[in-house]
Amino acid sequence: MSLIGAGLFLRSLRNTERIDPGFDSKNLLTLQFDVGAQGFDRVRGEEYHRRILEAVRAIPGVRSAALSANLPMGGGFGRTVFPEGQEAAAGAAGQFTNANEISVGYLDTLGIALRRGRDITEMDRQGAPPVVLINEAMAKQFWKGEDAVGKRFKFFGDQDFRQVVGIVEDTKIFTLGEDPQPQAYVPVLQFYNPAMTLNVRAQTDGTALLPTVRREVQALQPTMPLTNVQTAEELIAQVLWAPRMGAALLGIFGLIALALAAIGIYGVMSYSVNQRTVEFGLRMALGARPADVLGLVLRQGMLLVACGLLIGIVTALFATRLVGALLVGLSATDPITFGLISLLLAAVAALAGYVPARRATRVDPMVALRYE
Structure with a gap:
């Protein structure tokens, strides 16, 4: 027995190692920081986000860089969703989904395919109509048999509806063996989060570039603690x-x-x-x-x-x-x-x-x- x-x-482990996580882990680097712990307000925090992306994208050997609230396969923040037509009132329980705040270029940096609609842009910022990307699992769960692009929903606590502007492929959120989980991607310029993950796509060897990326980020704010400085392959190994x-x-x-x-x-x-x-x-x-x-x-x-x-x-x-x-x-x-x-x-x-x-x-x- x-x-x-x-x-x-052993056979289950072998099957798990062959599963596609939904993003390209090769030459992908990550690190996390929290500007809120440094006392930054939203204005200073968004400025730091902009500067960090500019500095890292200028490093020789970096193909692209983007911010996200969550690490790749690092879980997600649970949010309750109310599709348009449902009242977020007593008796309306809503439905649960994972949420991630992302910057422009996130899909390209992680290698996540856009299935339908459009990606987020620099125009999707505070003051503009709220928009959101969702994955295929969320589209099937909320609008099965319909085109989810153009649909609207609210997160619990929101005053305004967010419009779905694009559908992206499913990615693994918690484990490689999980079934597809609903996931929403909100522009970080519309939903500010001080604690972020920097995702960097290197042109060649990501491991060799990691010290340089860390040094450039640290130079912008020497007192800023950096955590989870590693490659995406190390994340998957964990x-x-x-x-x-x-x-x-x-x-x-x-x-x-x-x-x-x-x-x-x-x-x-x-x-x-x-x-x-x-x-x-x-x-x-x-x-x-x-x-x-x-x-x-x-x-x-x-x-x-x-x-x-x-x-x-x-x-x-x-x-x-x-x-x-x-x-x-x-x-x-x-x-x-x-x-x-x-x-x-x-x-x-x-x-x-x-x-x-x-x-x-x-x-x-x-x-x-x-x-x-």
Whole structure:
């Protein structure tokens, strides 16, 4: 059962590592800062945002840069949404979605495709009509079967409706294995946020450019603490750390269980051969070949192994259902995993039983005859 669990989680991890996060993580750098902690008001904060983008975009080797409230795959701020026609009053619960404040150039920097409509521009600022981008999952959830471009909704607490101006592809928000989650992208010039993430797309090696980007950002405000200074690939590795560690631990436990099973089978068959030494000698004295004795011992040993496998598989079929929700890309009763683990156990059992069975073929028939 331990081996089957390890096999399921290892295959699930492999499937997870192949999932497209919805953005291009290669040569993408991130760092976070909070101008609010420096006492900046909105005017000074927006000015700092503008200066940081200008400074970073001017660095040789930088292809593009943009701001966002959230890290790529760093979660999202939950907001309650009321589509136009619903009243945000008592009895109207609204619907939940994730929200991210972004600057111009965010889609291009992260490599997120615009499916329909338009991207945000510098004209989408405070005082202009409120606009928003949404992902395909949100469009399907709120306006299934309709064109969401041009639709309007309010966030809880807003006075004015925001108009959907573009639909973008789905990206992973929390984990690689999650189903598509609704996500809204609000222009940061319309919804100010002092705590932001700087996303930088390097032309070549992003890791080599990271110290330069950090130095240029720090030069603008030396007392500004910078956090999560890393590549997007490191971010994804952090997301995968827990499933990788879980798969590794289960793999270790599975190998220990396999070793214990092999030792147990060897011990039981060795004991059986020692108890039946006279029987094997008599069989060979009466004309049985060594291959016949070898086959007899192995068949009887594998029959016991088959019974153990059957009990283990039935138990695993029920036990693995408890972790089915944690698996990605396969079911808790995946036949390939169950089949491969069963073959592995059978092969190990055969090898463990071969040595005692081989010893049975070397019994001297004369010893058995003298005993009788």
